Amino acid sequence: MxxxxxxxxxxxxxxxxxxxxxxxxxxxxxxxxxxxGAAAYACSSLxxxxxxxxSGQTTTATDPHSPLTxxxxxxxxxxxxxxxxxxxxxxxxxxxxxxxIDWLPEKLTHGYLFTTVGRAVNVEVxxxxxxxxxxxxxxxxxxxxxxxxxxxx
Numbered sequence: 001m002x003x004x005x006x007x008x009x010x011x012x013x014x015x016x017x018x019x020x021x022x023x024x025x026x027x028x029x030x031x032x033x034x035x036x037g038a039a040a041y042a043c044s045s046l047x048x049x050x051x052x053x054x055s056g057q058t059t060t061a062t063d064p065h066s067p068l069t070x071x072x073x074x075x076x077x078x079x080x081x082x083x084x085x086x087x088x089x090x091x092x093x094x095x096x097x098x099x100x101i102d103w104l105p106e107k108l109t110h111g112y113l114f115t116t117v118g119r120a121v122n123v124e125v126x127x128x129x130x131x132x133x134x135x136x137x138x139x140x141x142x143x144x145x146x147x148x149x150x151x152x153x
Contacts, residue, residue, distance in 0.1 A: 025063030026071050028078055035068070035082030039121045043068050043081035045148040046123070050079070054140040055131045075128040077137050081149075083124045086115050093117075096135055099142035105135070114138060119149045 035043055047067040052059055057073025070079045088106055095102045095117055103114040103125075111128040114135070123145055127134035 025061035025065065026076050026078070028062040028066075028069040028071060028080065030064070030066045030068040031080055031082045031084070035121065039082050040068075042121045042149050046081055046144055049144040049148055051140050051144065055127075055137045057131075073131075075130050077128070077131065078126045079123065079141065081121060081123050083115065083122045085122060086124075089115070089117065096138075098135060098138040099146070101138065101142045101145055103135075103138060116145065116149070118152055119145070120152050121149050123149060 034040070044067040047070060050070050054072040054077050057077060060071040060073060060076050062069045062071050062078075068081050071077065086104055086106065089104050093104055096105050096114070097103070101119070102117040104117050106113045106115070108126065111126060111131075112134040113124060113126045115124040116122055123141075125137065125141060127137045131137055
């Protein structure tokens with residue numbers, strides 16, 4: 001009887017570890033629709049050049065793992081590449097320029113959502129208010145974006 005009592009807790013523990021390992025990572029949905037062609041290639045190139053740290057925060061795993069998403073820290077700074085042009089973007093929108101990259105800032109309940117403007121592919125970055133000033137995170141990302149996402153013509 002003892003082996004059965006010992007085996008049950010071990011099996012239960014292994015099952016929990018397996019579920020935890022499969023669901024590890026911050027839930028970050030890829031853009032919908034997914035970028036294709038040159039846009040997908042640009043996003044993949046950007047993903048390969050992203051910094052290990054943003055605003056002093058290290059990379060956080062995302063779920064699902066995708067070359068279209070990245071995250072740093074807790075609370076997480078989240079990047080998504082290949083997103084649609086924001087509905088809030090108008091000809092009179094006030095933009096923020098950080099290291100040569102123009103961004104549309106949109107106030108969130110607890111932070112900001114920034115979306116690139118004037119690039120061949122849109123990149124959005126959500127920055128929680130824990131990293132105030134939120135635009136500071138963009139300085140860490142601007143070199144990678146400038147090197148991989150060309151300006152639109």
